[in-house]
Amino acid sequence: MNSQYVNGVYRTRMRILACILCASLAVLTIRVAYIELVRGDYLEEMADELHNRERTLESKRGDIVDRNGTVLATSGSICRVSVVHNQIQDEEQVAKKLSDILGLEYEKVLEKVQKKVALQIIKNQVSTEEANQIRSENLKGVIIDENYDRYYPYGSMAAQTIGFVGSDNQGVVGLEVAYDQYLQGLDGRILSLTDARGITLEDIGEKLEEGAEGHVLQTTLDVRLQQYAEQLIEKAVTQKNAKKGALIAMNPQNGEIYAMALYPSYDLNDPFSIQEEALIQQWESMDESQQMDALNQMWRNWCINDTYEPGSTFKIVTASAALEEAIVGLDETFHCGGSLVVADRKIRCHKAGGHGTVTFLQGIQESCNPVFMTLALRLGADRFYEYLKVFQFDQKTGIDVPGEASGIMHKPENVGPVELATMGFGQSLTITPIQLLRAGAAIVNGGNLITPHFGKAILNESGEVLKELSYETEEQAISAQTSETMRLALETVVSEGGGKKASIPGYRIGGKTATSQKLPRSAHQYISSFLGFAPVEDPQIMVLCLVDEPQGIYYGGTVCAPIVKEFLENALPYLGIEADYSLVDENSEPEWGEEPIGPVGSVAAPDVMGMSFQEAKKAADELELTLEALGSGEVVAEQFPQAGEEIRKGTKLIVYLKGENTNDDREADGED
Numbered sequence: 233m234n235s236q237y238v239n240g241v242y243r244t245r246m247r248i249l250a251c252i253l254c255a256s257l258a259v260l261t262i263r264v265a266y267i268e269l270v271r272g273d274y275l276e277e278m279a280d281e282l283h284n285r286e287r288t289l290e291s292k293r294g295d296i297v298d299r300n301g302t303v304l305a306t307s308g309s310i311c312r313v314s315v316v317h318n319q320i321q322d323e324e325q326v327a328k329k330l331s332d333i334l335g336l337e338y339e340k341v342l343e344k345v346q347k348k349v350a351l352q353i354i355k356n357q358v359s360t361e362e363a364n365q366i367r368s369e370n371l372k373g374v375i376i377d378e379n380y381d382r383y384y385p386y387g388s389m390a391a392q393t394i395g396f397v398g399s400d401n402q403g404v405v406g407l408e409v410a411y412d413q414y415l416q417g418l419d420g421r422i423l424s425l426t427d428a429r430g431i432t433l434e435d436i437g438e439k440l441e442e443g444a445e446g447h448v449l450q451t452t453l454d455v456r457l458q459q460y461a462e463q464l465i466e467k468a469v470t471q472k473n474a475k476k477g478a479l480i481a482m483n484p485q486n487g488e489i490y491a492m493a494l495y496p497s498y499d500l501n502d503p504f505s506i507q508e509e510a511l512i513q514q515w516e517s518m519d520e521s522q523q524m525d526a527l528n529q530m531w532r533n534w535c536i537n538d539t540y541e542p543g544s545t546f547k548i549v550t551a552s553a554a555l556e557e558a559i560v561g562l563d564e565t566f567h568c569g570g571s572l573v574v575a576d577r578k579i580r581c582h583k584a585g586g587h588g589t590v591t592f593l594q595g596i597q598e599s600c601n602p603v604f605m606t607l608a609l610r611l612g613a614d615r616f617y618e619y620l621k622v623f624q625f626d627q628k629t630g631i632d633v634p635g636e637a638s639g640i641m642h643k644p645e646n647v648g649p650v651e652l653a654t655m656g657f658g659q660s661l662t663i664t665p666i667q668l669l670r671a672g673a674a675i676v677n678g679g680n681l682i683t684p685h686f687g688k689a690i691l692n693e694s695g696e697v698l699k700e701l702s703y704e705t706e707e708q709a710i711s712a713q714t715s716e717t718m719r720l721a722l723e724t725v726v727s728e729g730g731g732k733k734a735s736i737p738g739y740r741i742g743g744k745t746a747t748s749q750k751l752p753r754s755a756h757q758y759i760s761s762f763l764g765f766a767p768v769e770d771p772q773i774m775v776l777c778l779v780d781e782p783q784g785i786y787y788g789g790t791v792c793a794p795i796v797k798e799f800l801e802n803a804l805p806y807l808g809i810e811a812d813y814s815l816v817d818e819n820s821e822p823e824w825g826e827e828p829i830g831p832v833g834s835v836a837a838p839d840v841m842g843m844s845f846q847e848a849k850k851a852a853d854e855l856e857l858t859l860e861a862l863g864s865g866e867v868v869a870e871q872f873p874q875a876g877e878e879i880r881k882g883t884k885l886i887v888y889l890k891g892e893n894t895n896d897d898r899e900a901d902g903e904d
């Protein structure tokens with residue numbers, strides 16, 4: 233072979249090679265164009281499918297427990313069944329088995345099974361038994377994931393406090409929202425590595441990224457006290473045909489809330505079912521936003537989220553301010569002629585004829601309005617407002633549930649003598665029940681402003697403490713001395729004054745009554761309340777009872793004091809606070825020559841039901857009882873005490889008049 237020949241062959245080969253290369257390039261170009269233009273969507277789909285094959289493993293939401301570990305909210309295991317279309321070998325068989333076990337319609341299941349998607353959910357809430365049955369069938373392409381469902385073992389108990397979760401297992405209201413970050417946990421993931429056709433690669437299979445269980449919230453609530461509070465408040469609201477009611481029990485030393493019972497309530501396991509009969513009737517005719525409003529109203533913790541005019545329980549604030557500023561002594565005397573003229577207005581005391589000459593202490597016991605008007609005026613608007621700030625009525629308490637409101641009061645520059653005087657006895661300003669409870673706690677606990685709260689600690693699943701929750705306390709908001717004086721003064725409200733119905737033999741109980749008239753005052757609707765605490769020497773529990781719009785007799789001392797008494801009678805021994813019966817003997821023996829308590833001066837209350845005012849008055853006079861009438865009807869519809877009950881001579885028989893309106897002027901402002 234000569235070189236020329238070689239060169240020729242070489243050249244020919246090179247030409248052929250170039251042609252092949254060109255052709256290949258052309259094919260490649262066309263192929264790329266085809267892939268980009270025509271198959272692009274398909275490839276994107278495949279990429280999506282790879283992405284979709286990550287399944288979320290829901291973490292178990294942590295429990296909410298009471299102070300003793302009793303479970304208030306928990307998460308039960310619930311399974312989800314899905315199918316991966318291109319792993320299924322026999323569509324009809326899979327559809328048949330799944331529809332049989334899950335009790336679903338075959339046609340619908342088949343439709344889902346045949347859907348050409350990466351992952352199709354067949355059913356969400358599947359019991360463990362059903363899931364196990366499906367597992368035992370060993371069906372290719374069927375996946376079972378475990379999820380968790382929230383469950384509240386006590387149903388409606390403490391509903392407005394605990395709150396509930398949505399379908400995404402996130403808190404919607406209450407403690408479930410406030411502690412979401414601890415309760416929620418971390419979701420895990422299952423990554424399925426697949427080939428382009430979406431088939432799980434056998435040798436690698438599924439990769440699990442473990443999530444983490446949510447932590448447990450230990451609350452300050454006590455199931456036994458909470459249940460008892462709920463029974464009592466339900467009874468009170470039902471018996472008094474009231475709109476609603478609440479009973480809150482708190483440790484005044486540290487702000488731990490033992491019970492917060494609101495009635496009516498709702499079922500935490502079925503939170504979207506309206507409970508109120510009237511609303512159930514109207515439900516269908518309401519539009520969506522009206523329905524949502526009604527539900528929000530039902531879920532609302534109005535002890536924290538809403539303000540009200542406190543009335544006479546607020547006198548403890550005025551009294552504390554006056555003592556702290558040393559502008560009054562317990563034995564200083566005041567005169568109450570039934571009203572006080574402030575600026576150009578005559579502002580009445582609740583006792584129409586007046587209390588006459590009373591000491592400051594008696595003013596507290598009898599809840600005499602002119603005494604507190606005088607003190608508020610003596611303090612002056614600036615100093616009065618300083619104390620509203622001392623007790624932080626202008627701020628939220630910081631309680632650990634969302635949506636808290638704070639007090640609403642006049643701007644200081646708009647406060648004239650009338651506003652100031654009426655604020656002195658708890659009108660012309662509104663506060664939340666929880667704000668009142670906090671102020672009350674500071675007044676009796678030695679002067680420290682605590683933060684009311686429900687969260688005690690964060691625990692792990694085995695109950696070990698991960699984090700103790702702590703709250704702010706402002707030491708000595710008022711002096712220990714003022715606090716001690718107030719404790720003793722409030723004890724006499726129960727032993728001598730308007731709070732007698734809260735007294736329990738063997739215990740030193742303190743308290744203050746209130747009967748606040750709701751706005752507009754012309755509607756003659758009231759909120760009865762009583763704030764009590766025990767034991768006076770070292771308060772361990774403080775209870776606030778509110779009954780909104782009781783019908784008939786509405787005095788706080790009559791409606792709420794007995795409820796607080798009943799609660800404390802059980803709560804005190806339960807908390808390990810024993811009765812001291814030496815206190816009983818001292819009180820019941822008339823060794824000081826006082827009017828003896830007992831059968832000598834007592835009579836059985838007459839039955840005046842159905843009588844006219846005049847007839848009832850006559851019956852009361854005969855037994856040396858003072859008759860006090862409420863309401864503006866003609867006949868007695870309710871009486872207190874009940875007929876036959878032993879009462880001391882000289883004490884009050886209260887009747888509520890109903891029926892034909894006679895437009896008379898016997899109506900009272902409230903006993904307090």
Ligand SMILES: [Zn+2]
Binds near residue numbers: 602
């Ligand atoms: Zn008075």
